[in-house]
Amino acid sequence: MLSVSAAIRQRISVRRFLPTPIPESQVRELLDTARWSPSGGNLQPWKLIAVAGAERAAVVALAHDLLAHSEGGVPREQGSDLVYPPNLWEPYRSRRYQLGEQMYALMGIPREDRAGRLAHVARNFEFFGAPVGLFFVIDRRMGRGQWAHLGMFMQTVALAALAQGLGTCMQEFWGTIRDTLHAHFALPETDLIYCAMALGVADMSAPVNRLRSPRAAVDDFASLRGF
Numbered sequence: 001m002l003s004v005s006a007a008i009r010q011r012i013s014v015r016r017f018l019p020t021p022i023p024e025s026q027v028r029e030l031l032d033t034a035r036w037s038p039s040g041g042n043l044q045p046w047k048l049i050a051v052a053g054a055e056r057a058a059v060v061a062l063a064h065d066l067l068a069h070s071e072g073g074v075p076r077e078q079g080s081d082l083v084y085p086p087n088l089w090e091p092y093r094s095r096r097y098q099l100g101e102q103m104y105a106l107m108g109i110p111r112e113d114r115a116g117r118l119a120h121v122a123r124n125f126e127f128f129g130a131p132v133g134l135f136f137v138i139d140r141r142m143g144r145g146q147w148a149h150l151g152m153f154m155q156t157v158a159l160a161a162l163a164q165g166l167g168t169c170m171q172e173f174w175g176t177i178r179d180t181l182h183a184h185f186a187l188p189e190t191d192l193i194y195c196a197m198a199l200g201v202a203d204m205s206a207p208v209n210r211l212r213s214p215r216a217a218v219d220d221f222a223s224l225r226g227f
């Protein structure tokens with residue numbers, strides 16, 4: 001059985017999946033594990049929508065329709081600004097840049113191939129070929145604490161998926177059409193779709209899945225005192 005440490009170290013963002021269907025029972029089992037994620041006051045401030053089959057096809061079609069009518073290859077709806085702060089500063093700016101460069105290099109898409117890069121970005125809206133898409137929803141009245149707890153839940157889902165032999169990719173890109181999705185799913189006014197997650201069997205023959213993004217060393221982010 002995969003140890004927790006091994007799972008944390010092995011999890012990567014999978015950006016190419018096999019079409020192998022995932023049965024509803026497996027998604028239920030995954031969520032049955034992930035619901036043991038912690039949250040302040042045990043609020044469990046997460047909600048989740050899982051789509052497969054025709055429901056998945058409907059959101060994929062919706063997203064591509066919006067993409068076709070958007071400027072610059074990225075739709076930007078009201079409320080889609082939850083991704084990065086404006087004018088990202090160092091070291092974050094460079095890390096983001098480096099990720100893009102590493103990913104496109106693996107895929108053989110040069111910097112000047114803007115169409116090629118946009119085509120990759122657009123594949124976010126196909127869940128990178130994954131048969132299941134998860135949408136993570138939070139009550140918009142919640143504060144920063146609950147948002148952090150939603151993040152913990154998402155990582156728990158990703159690790160529980162790995163334990164089942166499944167790959168994931170968290171996808172804030174879907175947040176660029178959160179208002180349309182909100183209407184599509186007929187959610188209550190108070191609900192807000194934060195992020196999606198692709199779920200399926202990783203296609204490990206795809207070069208993009210060889211990406212192992214770097215991390216800062218412990219001493220770059222941690223200050224250990226009094227030991």
Ligand SMILES: Cc1cc2nc3c(=O)[nH]c(=O)nc-3n(C[C@H](O)[C@H](O)[C@H](O)COP(=O)(O)O)c2cc1C
Nearest residue numbers: 011012013015099124169170171172173174195213
């Ligand atoms: C909340 C969240 C949203 C993300 N959204 C996207 C996304 O929309 N598209 C994408 O390709 N990767 C997305 N990622 C993946 C990150 O780029 C990735 O986690 C990071 O580069 C570290 O790489 P790793 O997950 O392979 O360890 C997201 C990650 C997180 C945590």
